[in-house]
Amino acid sequence: MNHQFPIEGDELAVEDDWPAPHAQVPLWIVLSGISSRAVHQYAFLFAHTNPSRDGHRVAFPGQRAIAKALGMAVSKPERVKPYTDELVAIGALRVEEVTTRTGRAYRYILRYNPPPGWDRAINLPQWYDASPECRTRTPKTVATAPPTRTGGSPQIWGDGSPQKRGEGSPQIWGANYKNKNHNKEKDSGADAEGQSAGGFARAGAREGAAGGSGQAAGGSAASGKIPAPRKSPRPKTIKTSPRQLPAGYDLVRAAIPQEVARPGTQLAPMLQRAIADLLAGTPQARIPGRTPEQVIARINRRWYGQNGPERSAKGYVPTSDDEGAQPIRNRSSWLAAAILGQDCSDPACEDGQMINTGRTCPECKLQRDQAQAAARAAAEAAQRWEDEIADRETARDTSEAAQREHQQNATAEENRVRQHLSDAGVFGELLEYRVRQHMAAWRDQHPAPVRRNVPVAGAL
Incomplete structure (x- = not known):
């Protein structure tokens, strides 16, 4: 069943918060040939802008947020860069790197209109002209007559024209609805016979077999001429000439x-x-x-x-997470x-x-000089670090060697005293007592070296 518009009651189904929040994507970006994720990224960036506040389309979302919005891994936000590069390449986006208190951030400046010199389609007519293979033939539809009142003329918005193939005017909302008030004036001139038949018959019309469907042999049952439906003008196609490629x-x-x-x-x-x-x-x-x-x-x-x-x-597999290896x-x-x-x-x-x-270039020379100075400072700091680590390792080795030597001397002295007392006939508890007494006096005369807790390389 074909609906006639507007249908009463539709406005009751509209939510209070309609329309839903949305992001505008210019058609020239959609038709530019970039990937769908690049178009998705433009929409996500545009949703972060507030032109009414600052007059510019500037967005500051983080790369992790962009990656999540594109359905990518948040742990590797650098993978959104190819889609950012696509937007930059067509002139829809400009990226600026800014320094913040917590590090670096990116500032995205969005372009809404095509850049100067844009030679590709900016609307659907231009796109279809450039892509004739994509055109489809629209099938013709046959309008069916809506239900009519018994004994009256057809129930049509605005005018009492019949709905019969080949006769009358088509059931078009734009043409019939505009003549609604005018046709009401026509209705006031109906004769008593037509009004008794159902209130819709026109003066001079014959009654139909059902009791008054006003269908004349030649078309409309109305006494006046039915205005032809208005056709909306076809949008003018703007043809642009291909961009002239420069010499070389x-x-x-x-x-x-x-x-x-x-x-x-x-x-x-x-x-x-x-x-x-x-x-x-x-x-x-x-x-x-x-x-x-x-x-x-x-x-x-x-x-x-x-x-x-x-x-x-x-089959290429990146060896690191660096951007230059992706x-x-x-x-x-x-x-x-x-x-x-x-x-x-x-x-x-x-x-x-x-x-x-x-x-x-003086600017590049300055940057190179600064980079070389920074590299030299880093190399000197690394050398100092290595020297300090070597000194610490040497001190640790010396301390450990002294500890081992002292322990070896103490063991040798204890064995010597124990053997001497055994030869003298001292055994048992008395032997152990004499050995402990002698070793205590020996350790007082030969104190152990102080142990230095020197950290090893990589533990600082």
């Missing part, structure tokens, strides 16, 4: 490792966009473009320098995030060398 892209594409993409195939959109951003740069942010050679060298340093072939191989699940998204990552605060720095001048 083909050269970089040919140098992509085969583990990431086979030769001759098209790159994943996020990796393609990352390469284009590196080649073209961002003048608004004062990020200069790079040459194809510089981009290729950057890709090789990231992929091979961080053991990309081994970590992305099937397996690579999605090669394209990982490489896109890796080549866009910038350790230096200067956007013109290319791994320690300025792109424009070719000189050494």
